[in-house]
Amino acid sequence: MRFGRVLSTVVVCAALAQPALASWPTSDADGRPLPSLAPMIKTVSPSVVNISTYTTRTVQNPMLNDPFFRHFFQLPPDAQPQQRRTQSAGSGVIIDAAAGTVVTNHHVVDGADEIVVGFQDGHTVKAKLVGSDPEVDIAVLKIEPSKLTALKLGDSDRAEVGDFVIAIGNPFGLGQTVTTGVVSALGRKGLGIEGYENFIQTDASINPGNSGGALVNLRGELIGINTAILGPSGGNIGIGFAIPVKMVKNSVDQILKYGAVKRGQLGIAIQDLTPDLAGAFNIDPNQRGVVVAQVQPGTGAAKAGIQAGDVVVSIDGNVVESASELRNEIGSHRIGDSIKLTLLREGKSRVVDVKIGEPSTDANGSTDIHPYLKGAKLEARDDGHGIRVAAIAQGSPAAQSGLQVGDVIVSVNRREVRSLDELKQVASSSPQRLLLRIIRGNAALFLVLQ
Numbered sequence: 001m002r003f004g005r006v007l008s009t010v011v012v013c014a015a016l017a018q019p020a021l022a023s024w025p026t027s028d029a030d031g032r033p034l035p036s037l038a039p040m041i042k043t044v045s046p047s048v049v050n051i052s053t054y055t056t057r058t059v060q061n062p063m064l065n066d067p068f069f070r071h072f073f074q075l076p077p078d079a080q081p082q083q084r085r086t087q088s089a090g091s092g093v094i095i096d097a098a099a100g101t102v103v104t105n106h107h108v109v110d111g112a113d114e115i116v117v118g119f120q121d122g123h124t125v126k127a128k129l130v131g132s133d134p135e136v137d138i139a140v141l142k143i144e145p146s147k148l149t150a151l152k153l154g155d156s157d158r159a160e161v162g163d164f165v166i167a168i169g170n171p172f173g174l175g176q177t178v179t180t181g182v183v184s185a186l187g188r189k190g191l192g193i194e195g196y197e198n199f200i201q202t203d204a205s206i207n208p209g210n211s212g213g214a215l216v217n218l219r220g221e222l223i224g225i226n227t228a229i230l231g232p233s234g235g236n237i238g239i240g241f242a243i244p245v246k247m248v249k250n251s252v253d254q255i256l257k258y259g260a261v262k263r264g265q266l267g268i269a270i271q272d273l274t275p276d277l278a279g280a281f282n283i284d285p286n287q288r289g290v291v292v293a294q295v296q297p298g299t300g301a302a303k304a305g306i307q308a309g310d311v312v313v314s315i316d317g318n319v320v321e322s323a324s325e326l327r328n329e330i331g332s333h334r335i336g337d338s339i340k341l342t343l344l345r346e347g348k349s350r351v352v353d354v355k356i357g358e359p360s361t362d363a364n365g366s367t368d369i370h371p372y373l374k375g376a377k378l379e380a381r382d383d384g385h386g387i388r389v390a391a392i393a394q395g396s397p398a399a400q401s402g403l404q405v406g407d408v409i410v411s412v413n414r415r416e417v418r419s420l421d422e423l424k425q426v427a428s429s430s431p432q433r434l435l436l437r438i439i440r441g442n443a444a445l446f447l448v449l450q
Contacts, residue, residue, distance in 0.1 A: 037166065040220045041178055047151035048214050049119055050170040051090045051104055051127075051141075053112035091169035091213030092117065092141065093151055093222060095252070100145035103252060104212030105227050106132040109139050117143050120176060131255040134375060134393040135263070135331075136196050136243060137227050138251040139212075151214060154221025156244035159183055159200060167204040167226055167240070169213025179205035181238075188241060189324040196331045197324065197391075199241035200224045206240030215242040224248075250332050264335035264356035266306075267299020268292050269379065270323045273311055281311065282347055288321035289313040289344065294380075304341075304354040311344040330356065369420065370427040372434055372449040373398050378409075380419050386410040386439065387423055401449045404440065411437040 090108035095101050102117060109115055115127040125143050132139035163183045171177050181204030188199040202215060206226050215224035224242030254261045271277075273289040281291075289311045295301050312326055313319065316339055320326045333339060337356045342349060369378070375396020379388045386408040392399050411417060412426040413435050427434060434449040 037178075037180065037218075040218065041166065041168075044151055044166075044214070044216055044220045045168060045176060045178070046120060046149040047094045048168040048176060049092045049094065049102060049117045050173075050176065051092045051102075051108055051212060052116045052118065052124075053088050053090070053109055054114040054116075055086050055088075055111050056084070056113050089170055089173040089209050090211045091209065091226070093212070093214045093225065094148050095150055095153065095222070097148035097150040098145055100143045100148060101252075101256070102127065102141040102143055103225060103248060104139050104141060105225065106134045106137045106139045108212045109141070110134075115141060117141070131259045131261075133251040133255065133261040134396055135261075136247055136251050137393075138225065138243065138248055138255075140252055140255045151216070151222045152220065153245050153249065154217055154219065154223045156200065156223045156246045159186060159217070159223055159244075161186060164218050165202055165204055165223070166216050166218075167202065167206055167210060167213060167242075168216065169206070169210035169226060171205075171207035171209040173209050177210075181205070184239070187325075189322070189328075196247070196328055198244060198247060198328050199227075200244055202240050202242060203238040204240065205238075206242075210240075247328075247332065254334065262335050263331050264333065264337070264358060265299070266301040266330055266354055267296040267357060268301045268306065269294035270312070270326060272323050281309065281344075283311065283344060287311070287313070287344070288319075290320055290323050290326045300355040300357045304352045306341070306343070306352065306354070307345065309345070312341050313344060313349075314342040316340050317342075369424045370434065371397060372401055373403075373427070375399055376403060378420060378423070381408065385418065387417060387420060402447050403436075403438075406440070408439040409436050410439055410444075 088108075090104060092102045092104035092108075095103050109129055109132070112129075115129060116124050117127045118124045127141040127143045130140040130142055161183050165181060165183055167179045167181070169177065181202050183200060184203050185201035188201050189197045200215065200223065204215070206229050208229075210226045211228075213226045214222050215226055217223050223245050225245070225248050226240065226242045228241045230237065230239040230241070251261050269292070270290045271293050273283070273287065273291050275285045277291055278285045278287055292301075292306060292308055292310045292312065294308055295306055315326065315329045318329065320329060330339075333356050335356055335358055338353055339356065340351055341354055342351050375393035376389055376398035377391040379390045381388055389403055389405055389407045389409070392403060392405055409417060409423065412423060413430055414437075415426050417423040417426060432450060436447045436449065438445060438447055
């Protein structure tokens with residue numbers, strides 16, 4: 001029965017996409033109503049808003065620092081850099097009407113001096129930024145709670161490939177626009193878009209300006225926040241990504257409570273369990289899991305007795321098959337939470353309770369290494385040759401430095417680095433400037449951060 005209803009919807013979606021058929025009747029010759037998404041869209045559309053941001057940037061001509069240049073062009077000695085005001089557009093979703101809570105992407109409002117929320121009827125209000133989570137790309141805004149309509153949160157864990165979805169947003173600043181499609185994949189990771197990735201992939205058209213908008217199911221429930229597209233020219237080619245509402249809610253709850261996200265760590269370096277590693281550990285080659293490569297002293301993992309060589313196969317009873325899955329699961333918990341890890345050690349299963357601790361400079365992070373590297377997730381290579389850039393948060397200092405995901409840092413200020421401790425030690429002695437030698441693919445190059 002469910003399939004029949006959905007199949008009818010497909011026909012209608014295809015028809016509505018053709019302007020020539022826009023005047024089709026809403027009922028057939030016998031007066032029976034034709035299926036349409038219009039009633040549901042009318043209900044959810046008021047919850048999706050347009051977001052305009054205004055940013056003042058300083059435009060500095062480097063030639064102004066040259067005394068000869070200033071003298072030649074007879075510039076006054078007190079000539080100041082120009083200020084330029086820019087505007088950009090995005091989307092947002094009202095999730096709490098009584099409190100005036102709006103969710104959008106971090107990159108939509110990052111660095112904005114002024115944020116304005118626009119509604120379907122044309123009126124606008126100023127918004128206040130409560131806080132953001134750059135690693136998930138979520139930001140929370142507050143607006144005056146006057147006659148608002150909130151969008152009901154769905155269960156993104158129930159989404160399946162093939163489910164029909166609707167993307168609502170403000171593409172290219174045109175105003176509210178609705179596009180339809182299906183969930184084309186789930187659990188997309190390793191794209192290097194965010195620090196924590198578990199995207200819903202959809203072919204519902206998502207374009208620039210849709211960022212921060214809603215991805216809803218046929219029940220009219222929010223299942224994701226649209227965040228990124230994959231396309232050679234920045235336009236839609238049928239592959240878009242949304243942050244699952246489960247991840248969104250975790251970030252929002254912490255931002256509303258603390259003003260920021262307090263994401264803890266176990267204190268371990270991890271890697272995927274490959275067939276070769278499984279053979280070396282005398283484990284079934286078809287076993288999936290995550291190998292603990294290193295345990296940091298004094299951390300929750302060390303106190304729980306976790307050892308290098310242990311294989312994590314589940315967390316709180318949920319199977320984990322990759323390092324990115326384990327990292328996402330840990331990132332969804334708060335500092336101080338206790339979790340149960342099921343491990344394989346020398347072929348035998350055991351369960352340990354681990355307490356999630358404060359972020360630190362360990363083998364799986366780079367929180368306090370250097371301000372210019374903030375936002376980069378760094379991992380020491382297993383072979384001891386350099387530090388790999390595993391992920392970079394959008395809008396972070398690391399994202400603006402020229403570093404790319406996959407780069408391997410082999411030296412800092414002409415000193416070889418083989419561990420995160422060495423990297424921090426060398427970088428801490430040079431707060432204003434870093435000279436990185438990196439390996440990118442088959443090429444080597446220097447990168448100056450200042």
